Each structure stands twice: as structure tokens, then as C-alpha cells.
Amino acid sequence: MTSPSFDSPGPLQGIGVSATFEEAARLCQWRAQSQHPAWSRLDYLQLGIYSHQSVPPSLPGDLHAAGLDAVVHLLELNLMRPLELQAEAARRLVEQIERIGPVCVEEDLGLWRWGHTELEQHMLPPVFDQASLDVIVDNVQELQAMLRVPLFVENPPVYFVVGDLDLLTFMRRVAERSRCGLVLDIGHLVGYCAATGRDPHEYLDDWDGIEHVRELHVAGYDLRPDSAGVPMWYDNHAAPVSDYALGLVELARRRARRQLPVTLEQEGATFGRIASHIQRVSHEVAA
Numbered sequence: 001m002t003s004p005s006f007d008s009p010g011p012l013q014g015i016g017v018s019a020t021f022e023e024a025a026r027l028c029q030w031r032a033q034s035q036h037p038a039w040s041r042l043d044y045l046q047l048g049i050y051s052h053q054s055v056p057p058s059l060p061g062d063l064h065a066a067g068l069d070a071v072v073h074l075l076e077l078n079l080m081r082p083l084e085l086q087a088e089a090a091r092r093l094v095e096q097i098e099r100i101g102p103v104c105v106e107e108d109l110g111l112w113r114w115g116h117t118e119l120e121q122h123m124l125p126p127v128f129d130q131a132s133l134d135v136i137v138d139n140v141q142e143l144q145a146m147l148r149v150p151l152f153v154e155n156p157p158v159y160f161v162v163g164d165l166d167l168l169t170f171m172r173r174v175a176e177r178s179r180c181g182l183v184l185d186i187g188h189l190v191g192y193c194a195a196t197g198r199d200p201h202e203y204l205d206d207w208d209g210i211e212h213v214r215e216l217h218v219a220g221y222d223l224r225p226d227s228a229g230v231p232m233w234y235d236n237h238a239a240p241v242s243d244y245a246l247g248l249v250e251l252a253r254r255r256a257r258r259q260l261p262v263t264l265e266q267e268g269a270t271f272g273r274i275a276s277h278i279q280r281v282s283h284e285v286a287a
Contacts, residue, residue, distance in 0.1 A: 011103040011150060012215055012261040013044030015281055016071060017274055018237065020267055021047065021056050030060035038275035041282040044069035045264050047100065049119075050076055051092035055099040063101075071215075071263070072097050072105040079124045081111075083139045094146050104149050106183050106215070109136060109174070110156035125156045128163030128170045133177070140178040152214050154183035158192040159232060167192045172209030181214035183278070186248045187221055188262070191233040200248060210255045217246050218281075219265035238268035241277050 019027055024045050031039040048123055049055075063070055075095060077086055097105060111124040126132045136153075144151045155171050165173075167189075175182050193200040204210075220239025224232055241264065253260050262281055266274045 012069070012071065013239065013259070014261055015041060015278055016044040016069075016261060016263040017042060017278065018046040018073070018263060018265040018267055021053075021113040022265065024059065025056070025062055026162045026271070027274075028066040028068060030061075031066040031068060036275050038278040038282075041278050042068065043261070044071055044103070044263075045087050046071040046073050046106075046265070047102075048073045048075045048267075049093065049096050049100075053096065055096050058102055060099070069203065070100050070102040072100055072102040074105065076112045077107055077139075078111050079109050079136050079139045079143075079145070080132060081139075082135065083142050086177060088192070090146065092141065097147065097236070099150075104181075104214075105147055105151055106152040106154055107143075108154045108156040108185075108242065109171075117213075123157055125158040125161075126163075126166045126170075128161065128165040128167065131166075132163065133165075133170065133173055136174055140174065140180050143182060144178070148163050150181060150184045150214075152181040153154060153215070154185055155192070157185075157188045159195050161192075161196055166196075168203065168207045168209060170189060172207075172212060175209065175212035182184050182209070182212045183215045183217060184210075184213045184252055185217040186245050186252070187217070187219050187233060187235045189248070190221075190245070191235075194233050203249060204248060204251055205255065207255070210252065213252065213256055213260060215263060216249055216252055217265055218249050218271075219264045221245070237265045238273075241271065241280075246281070 009198055034040055047070055049072055076089060083090060109126055140153060153174055155167060171182055190200050193203055218241055220236045220241055222234045222236045224234055249262060264277050
């Protein structure tokens with residue numbers, strides 16, 4: 001099944017929160033019992049999965065009882081490498097996806113593993129050139145054909161750049177050629193701009209591919225110096241979401257001319273912080 005047309009708002013609406021399976025069970029319970037005003041404003045959960053994991057049998061029922069949709073975020077497929085080399089992992093992931101029953105699936109454009117080594121927070125970005133674009137488009141089209149729900153691709157974390165295309169041009173071309181929607185991760189965008197000397201507001205404001213975006217991600221961050229002492233922006237999902245990041249969320253929604261859903265990536269954050277962020281985004285951004 002292919003993703004909705006570019007004129008469609010996509011299957012997601014409102015505000016979501018990323019969560020582990022354990023966190024999801026508690027969030028569903030709190031949402032169903034309305035133990036905090038913020039939970040009534042929560043519309044979906046984003047669940048990251050690996051092929052070796054087992055979906056808790058209670059999860060689909062918990063989501064239904066809480067009135068929450070699910071989004072699955074894949075955490076291991078390397079869209080930079082031919083999918084046929086990852087066929088077994090892809091097959092197991094599709095089985096997990098079908099058990100969860102999400103409204104859509106998403107994956108970063110990057111390298112999650114090198115051989116048997118999981119890169120995790122040190123994920124490598126693609127080479128931004130035509131050869132990488134060709135491989136990624138083939139992979140996205142093949143993966144879309146395996147799924148019963150739309151597939152969205154996300155701009156990856158970028159701390160160095162190789163290739164002759166800029167990030168947002170690359171993302172637009174992926175969307176246009178593969179006919180998929182995009183996830184715009186605000187922190188990853190800022191990190192790329194820091195690495196390439198761009199102003200995030202100007203870069204986003206000038207982008208001609210915003211029409212392909214179906215979802216926004218926003219999270220907290222850490223500033224860490226590189227070898228030259230220049231501060232770099234690193235995602236920290238447990239940290240508070242900054243005014244600066246929310247300003248970019250508002251800019252993206254204004255440029256898109258529609259109410260793009262906002263996913264708060266918050267694994268590891270306290271439930272009090274998550275509730276505070278849900279309320280803030282619902283008042284300041286999603287209104």
C-alpha cells in the first residue's frame with residue numbers, strides 16, 4: 001500500500017508521544033483513566049521496534065481501550081543498503097507491525113548498524129548523492145509494498161556531511177521519486193544546520209519540499225563541543241523541549257499550511273515532564 005497523495009493530510013492527527021513498550025502500557029492506562037488533564041490531549045503513541053523484540057500481547061487492546069492510535073518507528077533497517085540483504089529482519093519487522101496495527105510506519109534515512117555492531121546513538125547519515133538516492137528510493141518502494149499502511153521516511157541525525165546534495169533537497173527527491181510522505185525531525189534538522197553553517201529558520205523557510213511532510217518530531221537536546229570546540233546539537237529525549245525547537249515546529253506548520261501532527265520524543269522523561277510538554281504543545285502549537 002502506498003502512502004496518501006501529497007495533497008492528503010495523512011493518517012495522523014494531533015499530538016503523540018514516543019514510548020517504550022513498558023512506558024506505553026502505563027500511558028495507555030493513564031489515558032484510559034484520565035488521571036491527568038494532559039492525557040486527554042494525547043492522540044497517538046510512537047513505538048520503536050527491533051526485529052528481535054516481541055510485541056506484548058496486551059498492547060493492541062491497551063491502545064484500543066485508551067483511544068490511542070499507534071505509529072511504529074523502525075530502529076534497525078538500513079535504507080542506505082539493499083533491502084534484500086536485510087530480508088529476514090524486514091520480514092520479522094512486518095510481522096511485529098501487523099500485531100500492533102499502526103496507522104503508519106516510519107524510518108530514518110541512515111545506517112543503524114555496521115555488520116553485527118548496533119550504532120544506535122551513533123547512527124551514520126547517508127551520503128547525500130544520486131547513487132545513495134537511487135538505493136534509498138528502491139528500498140522505500142520495496143518496503144512500502146510489504147506494508148499495509150503508509151511508510152514515512154525521516155531526516156536522520158547528521159553531524160558531518162558527505163555528498164553533493166543538501167539534506168532537504170535530498171529528502172524532497174526521496175519523497176517525489178518514491179511517493180512516500182516525510183517525517184521532519186526538528187532536532188536532526190538543527191544538528192545538520194549546525195554541522196553545515198546554516199541558519200535553521202532560513203533553511204526551513206526556504207524549503208520547497210514542505211508539502212511532503214506528514215509528521216513533525218521534537219525532543220530535548222544537549223549541546224556538546226566537537227573537536228574544534230564548536231557546540232553541536234544532540235537529541236536527548238529525556239530533556240525538556242526548548243522554546244527554540246517549538247519555534248521551528250510552528251514555522252514548519254505555518255509553511256505547510258495545515259495542522260501537521262507533532263510527536264514528542266520523550267523516552268526516559270518523567271511522566272510529569274511528558275504531561276507538561278503535551279499541555280504546552282496543545283496550547284502553543286497545536287491550537
